[in-house]
Amino acid sequence: MSKRRIKKVAVIGSGIMGSGIACHFANIGVEVLLLDIVPRELNDAEKKAGLTLENKVVRNRLVNDSLKHALKSKPSPIYHQKFADRITTGNMEDDIKKVAEADWIIEVVVERLDIKKQVFEKLDKYRRPGTLITSNTSGIPIHFMSEGRSEDFQKHFCGTHFFNPARYLNLFEIIPGPKTSQEILDFLNGYGEQFLGKTAVVAKDTPAFIGNRIGIFSIMSLFHAVKAMDLTIEEVDKLTGPVIGRPKSATFRTVDVVGLDTLVHVANGIAENCKDDERIELFKLPDFINTMMENKWLGSKSGQGFYKKVVDDSGNKEIWSLDLNTMEYRKNKRAKFDTLEKTKEIDKVINRFKILIDGKDKAGDFYRKTFGALFAYVSHRIPEITDDLYKIDDAMKAGFGWEHGPFQIWDAVGVEKGLELIKAEGLEPASWVQDMLGSGVSSFYTVKEGATYAYDIPSKKHEKVPGQDAFIILDNIRKSKEVFKNPGVVIEDLGDGILNCEFQSKMNTIGGDVLAGLNKAVDLAEKDFDGLVIGNQGANFSVGANIGMIFMMAVEQEYEELNGAIKYFQDTMMRMRYSAIPTVSAPHGMSLGGACELSMHADKVVAAAETYMGLVEFGVGVIPGGGGSKEMALRASDTFRKGDVELNTLQEYFLTIGMAKVSTSAYEAYDLGVLQKGKDIVVVNKHRQIATAKAHARLLADAGYTQPVKRKDVKVLGKQALGMFLVGTDAMEASHYISEHDQKIANKLAYVMAGGDLSEPTEVTEQYLLDLEREAFLSLCTERKTLERIQHMLKTGKPLRN
Template sequence: MPNFIVKKVAVLGAGVMGAQIAAHCVNAKVPVVLFDLPAKEGPKNGIVLKAIENLKKLNPAPLGDKDDAALIEVANYEDNLDVLAGCDLIIEAIAERMDWKHDLYKKVAPHIAPNAIFASNTSGLSITALSEGFDAGLKERFCGVHFFNPPRYMHLVELIPTAATRSDILDQLEGFLTTTLGKGVVHAKDTPNFIANRVGIFGMLATIYQAEQFGLSVDVVDDLTGKKLGRASSGTFRTADVVGLDTMAHVIKTMQDNLQDDPFFAVYKTPEVLAKLVAAGTLGSKSGAGFYKKVGKDILRLDFASGEYVPGGAKADDLVGRILKEKDPVKKMKSLRESTNKQAQFLWSIFRDAFHYIAIHGATIADNARDIDFAMRWGFGWNVGPFETWQASGWQQVATWVKEDIDAGKALCATPLPAWVFEGPVADKGGVHTSEGSWSISRSTFVPRSNLAVYDRQAFRAPVLGAGAETGATAGVTFFEDDSVRIWHQNDDVLILSFKTKMHVIGPGVVAGMEKAIAEAEKNFKGLVIWHADAAEGGAFSAGADLQAMLPLFMSGGVKAIEPAVSQLQNAHQALKYANIPVVAAVAGLALGGGCELMMHAAKRVAALESYIGLVEVGVGLVPGGGGLKEAAVRAAKDAKGTDLLQFLKNYFTNAATANVSKSALEAQKMGYLGQDDVIVFNAFELLHVAKVEARAMFDAGYRPPMRKLVPVTGRHGIATIGAQLINMRDGGFISAHDFKLGKMIAEVVCGGDIDNGSMVSEQWLLDMERKAFMELLNHPKTQERIMGMMQTGKPVRN
C-alpha cells in the first residue's frame, strides 16, 4: 500500500467534539484547520477563536501542551472554503441533524480535493443517508469516523463504511488513526448508534429499568456497576451525568426513531426520570446537577420516588462485594444467579440482558464478536467485553440460564436466543473467541485479526479472552525470571527488561535485575529496552522506590541499614547511563520518583503521550535519592551552555520542590524530564516496536556511552537566591516549615553545596550530597509521619 501522508486535516464544526478532535491532531503534530459559521458580531472567526480559548480550560485537558492551541488554524464557511483544497482528510463534527449536515455538505463538496477522504463524526446517523447527493467520486471516499469523548483519552474510534466506500480508503484511514492519533479502530456496520453506543446505551437503559424493579438507589447502582464490575469507576448514573443527560436522551431518541422493529424496542423508552430532568434543564455535570448534585462538599443523589436530592454515598452489600471479588468467573456468575440478595439478582439480570441483546443484534451491528468486545472496552472503559464475560463464565451454562429466564418471562423481551449460540462451531469451541479468530454471526465463520501493515508495529495486540494469543508477559525467550523481573527477547538483537512488581516499584529485586540485564545485553545484544507487559493497558512505568521493601530493614537496623540500598539504586542508575549498549526506556503511564529517575538515566526515552512524569518524593517528606537531583544539575548545565545556569536550574528545582507531575509526555518535554530528541508515541501498543527500533538505530550508528564529565554548579550563590524565594513562600503561608526544609535541601543538592559559583564537581559528588540529604530526612519525625500516612491511606500528608 502506498504511503498515506496526511499533510493537513480540516475539522468542520467547532463544538465540544470538533474542537477536541482538532486539538488531538495538533498533539500529534498534524496541521489542522478548524471551521465554523461566521460570527454575527465581532471578528468573523469569533466562534472558532472562542472554542480554541475554551480548549485551554477543559479538564481533562484536550491538549498535551496548552501553548499548542495557537497552532490550530481558524476558518469560517464564508471566506475560507478554498483552504479545503489543501486538506487530505476532512472530518465533519457539527450537531446531529441530517438536514444541517446535508446543507453543509452541499457547501463544502465542490472544494474537497479529488483524493481527500471525507468523514463524518456522527455518533449514530446513517452514513449511507448522509452520503446521498454526493457524486460517485466523493461517495467512495466518504465514511463515518466516530471518536469517543474526550477524543484525546478514549482509545476507541468506530470506522463505518457505506456500500460505496472504497476499501483502500478505509485501510489508509485505519493506519492514520492507529499510529498517528494512537487509536483503537473497530469496524461498525451502518446501523443506528453503531456498536458502542448501541450496546452501551441499551445497557444503561436496562440498568435503569432493573434498578427501579429491584428498588436500588443511584449511588448503590453506581457502586455495583463501577470498579467492582471492572468498568469505569463512574458506574452508570454518574457516567450519564458526565456525558450529559441531553446527549444521552438524544442517543436514545435515535434508537426510538430508527429501531421500531427491534424486539427490545420497549426498552428504548426514555426513562421518565431522565425525561423530567432534561425538561427541567438539569443536564448532569455541565449544569451542576443531574442524577447527582454537589452542594458544598457533599454529593447528594436524586431520590426517584420524591424527586428530591438526598444524602448519597450508600455502597453495595458486603455479601455482593465478596461475590464480585471471586477470581473464577464461572463461580462468580453462578453465585450472582443463585443468590437471593436483590443486589446480586440485579447484577445477574443486567448481565443476562446484555448477553441476550448481543446474541440477537451481534450480526447486524458488527462483523464479529471481537469488534463488539473492543468497542465496549475502549469506548465505555470496561476491562472485559460482554462476549468475553459470557465465554469466561461458561458459554453453555450461561446460555442455558439466559434461555430459562426468557422462557420464564423474566427477560426484557421474549425473542429466543439464536440457534448459533447452542449449536455448531461456537457451542463446540465453548465460545466466540478462539485461536483461529472471533465468530462472525453474519458470515458463520471465525474471523482472524486484521493483517494491515500498521499492526506489524504492535508486538502484542490488545488481547481477547479466550483467543489464546501470546502476551508480553509470556512471549519470547526468557533469559532470566524471578518475582521482580523478567529478562527476555523476541529471538532478535534487542534484550527486554520487564518489571513484575506491583505498580512496577523498584526494590532490591528490580535493582539486581537491572544489573543482570545490562551485563547480558553488553555481552550478546545491540541494546536493552525497559518495557512492561501492561504498558498499553493502563499500567505504570514505575511508581518509584518500594517503600514497603525498606520497612523490614528500617525496623531491624534503623536508618543506617537503608543507606546501602540507596547507594545500590544510585549505582544501578549510573550503570544504565554508562552502559556500553544503548538503554531505551519505554515509558507509559506513571513514572514517579524513582521511576522518573530510572527513565532519566536511560540513553533515550520513548514515551507514550499519556505519560505522567515527575519527582514526587517531597510528598513523603523525602528528596529524590536515586540520582534525580544529580541529573537535574547535569541537564541544567547542558541546557545553559555556559549562560546563566541559575535560570535553567530554577525550572528543575521548582518541579522537584513542588512534586510537579507532567499531564502528558509533551508537557514532560517542557519540564525537562524528556529531552527534545526523545520520541513520543501516540499508540501505547506501538511502544515496544518503536523502542527497539531506536535501540538498534543507536547501536548501528556506533553508539558510545557519554564521557564522564565534571558539572558546573552555582554553589552558595544559587542556594542563597533560591533560599530567598523559599523564605517568601514560607512566610506567605504557601508552604509548611517542613516543605521549606525540603526545598532548602533540594536547592543545596542541585546547586552543588557550600562552594563557589562556577565550581566544577563530579556526578559522584552530587550523588553523595543527594544520598546524605535523603538519609537525614529519613530520620526526621515529620518525614516518618508522611511516609506512614502515604502507606496507610495512599494520600500525601501535609505537615
C-alpha cells in the same frame, strides 16, 4: 497508486466535538482549518465597542470563542498549548474556499440531516476531487447524507465517528456509505491507528453504530435493573466501576459527566430506528429518567444529575446522591458487598468474573442478571452491526474505557456458563453461539504464536485478528517467551536479541523485587542479548517507589537498612545507564517519582503521548532519592552555555522538583527537562509502544553501542547557587507560600543541586552527587513531619501539606 498524505485538515463546526477533533489533529502535527457560522447579531461587548456585523472579529467570534473555551478546559484537549498555533480559524462564508487546500474535510455540525446536507452541498463546490470528506455523526445514517452529491464526493465520503473527548477516548468508528471506495476505508483504518493513535473499527451503517449501540444498551439495561433489584445509585456505581475494569466514574457518574440529555438522545434514536431489536423495550426511558429530563437534572452541566454538590452551613462541600424512589437528594450511603470483598486479593480483573457471578448476595444476583443480558444482546448484534465479534470488544474497550469487552468477559466465565446466565434471564442467545460449541470450538478467542485469534462465524474457526503486526501484546507472549520471573517482574524475550522487563507489582510500584528484576534483566541482556526494554501494558507505567517499605524502615528507625535500600535503587539506576547494552524505557500513563528517575537513566525513552511524568517526592516529604536530584543537577550542567546566567538555568530544574511538577502529556515532559529533545521520542498509539521501543533498542545496538564512561564533569555552582536558593526559600516561607517543613525539604534539595557549599563552581562526579542526595533523603526520613506525609499518602492517596 500514489500514497495519500494528510498535511492539512478542515474541520467544519467548532462545538465541543469539533474543537476537540481540531486539537487532536494539531496534537499530531497536522495543520488545521477550523470553521463555523457567522453570528447573526452583535453581543453587548461588540455593541459597546461600536463594531458591526461586517467586522472580521465579529464574523469569527463563534469559532474563536469555542476554540478558546476548549483550550482552557480540563483535561486539556491539546498535548501542549503551543500546538494550538497549528489551528487557523475562520467562518463558513468568508473562508469556505480554503477547504480546497485541505486533504481531509471533517463535518462536525449540529445533528440535523437537513443542515448537514446544506453544508455538504457548499463543501462539494469547493473541495478538490480526491479529497477525503467525512462526517462525525453519532447517529444519522451515513447513506442519507451523501444523497445527490457528486460521484467523486460519494466515493471519498464516509462516517468517521470520534468519541468525546477526542484526545482521550480511543475509539474511531469508520462507517462506509453506499459508494465509499475500499481504498478510502483501508486508508482511514490505517491512519486512525498509526497517526491518530486510535483503535479504528469499521462499522456497519446501523443506528448508533457499534460503541453506542452496545454501550447505551448496557446503561439502559442498568437503568431498568436498578429499581427492579432495589439498588441505590451508589451500589450500582460500586458494582460497575474498577472492580470489573471500568472507569472510576462507573455508570451514574459517567452519565453525569456526559450529560443525561446526550444519552437520552442516542437511546431515543435507537428506540425509533431499531424496531427489530429483540430488546427494544429496554431503550424506552424509565419514569425517573423522564422526571430528571423535565427537571433539567442533566448532570455536571446543569449542576445536578444523579449526584449533586451540596454546601452545608459551615461551608463544607459534600456530594449527595439521588434517591430514585423519592426523587430527592440525600447524603451518600456507603456501598459494601461480601462478593466484592472476595475479589480484593485478585489483581487481574479478568480473573474476578468467575467469582463475581458466583456471589451469594445481591452483587452476585446483579452480575448474573446484567452479564446474562449483555451476552445475549451482543450475540444477536452479529451480523447486524458487524460481522466480527472482536470489533464489539474493541469498540467497548476504546470508546467506553472497559478493560475487557463482552466476549472477553464471556470467555472468562466460560461460554457454557454464559449460556446458563442467558437462559436464567429467560433470554435466548443467537444460534451461531451453539453452532460454535457444536463445531468443537469452546472459546471466542485463542492465542497462537503471540497473536490473538477470534472466532469467525462463516468459517466456524478462529481467524487471526488483523492489524496486530505493528504491535507486541505482552499478555500474548508472557508465558511462551518468559526468561525470568520473580514476584515483581517478568522478563520476556521480544525476539531479535531484545529483552523486555515488565513490572508486575501492585500499581507497578518499584520495590526490592522490581529492583532485583531490573538488575537480573541487565545481567541477562549483557550476557546473551543485545538490548533491554523496560515496558509494560498496565493501566500506568509505575506510580514510583514503594513508599510503604520506606515508611516501615523509617518508623522502626532501621536507618542502615534504609540507607542500603536507597543505595540499591541508585545503583540500579546507574546500572541501567552504564550497562554494556542499550536500555530503552517505555513510560505511559502515570510515571511518577522513581519511575521518572528510571526513565531519566535509560539510554532512550519511547514515551506514549499520554504520559504523566514528574518527580513528585516533595509530596511525601523527601527529595528524589533514586538519582533524580543528581540527574536534574547534571542536566542543568549540560545545558549551561557560555554567557548564560547559569544560576537561572539551575533554578528551573530546581523548581521542577520543588513544585512537584507533573507533565499532562509527554510533550510537556520536555519542558520539565525529564524528557530530552533530540534523544527521547513520543508515540501516539500506546499499542505500538513496546514494538517501537524494541525497534529503537535494536537500532542503538546495530549502531555499535559502546558502554558509556562514567561522568566526572558535572559542573556544580556551590555556595553561589546555595546562597540564592536559601534566600529564595526563606522569602517564600516568610510570606507563607510554603510551610516550615517545605522549606527544610527545599533547602536539602538546594544543597544537593548546588553540589554542597563548595567555595566556587567545580566539576564533580555523578557518584559525589548521589552520595549527597542519599544523605539528604535519609535525613528527611528521620523527620516526624515527613513520616506524617508518607502515612497520609498511604492512607488517602493525597499529599499532606504540614
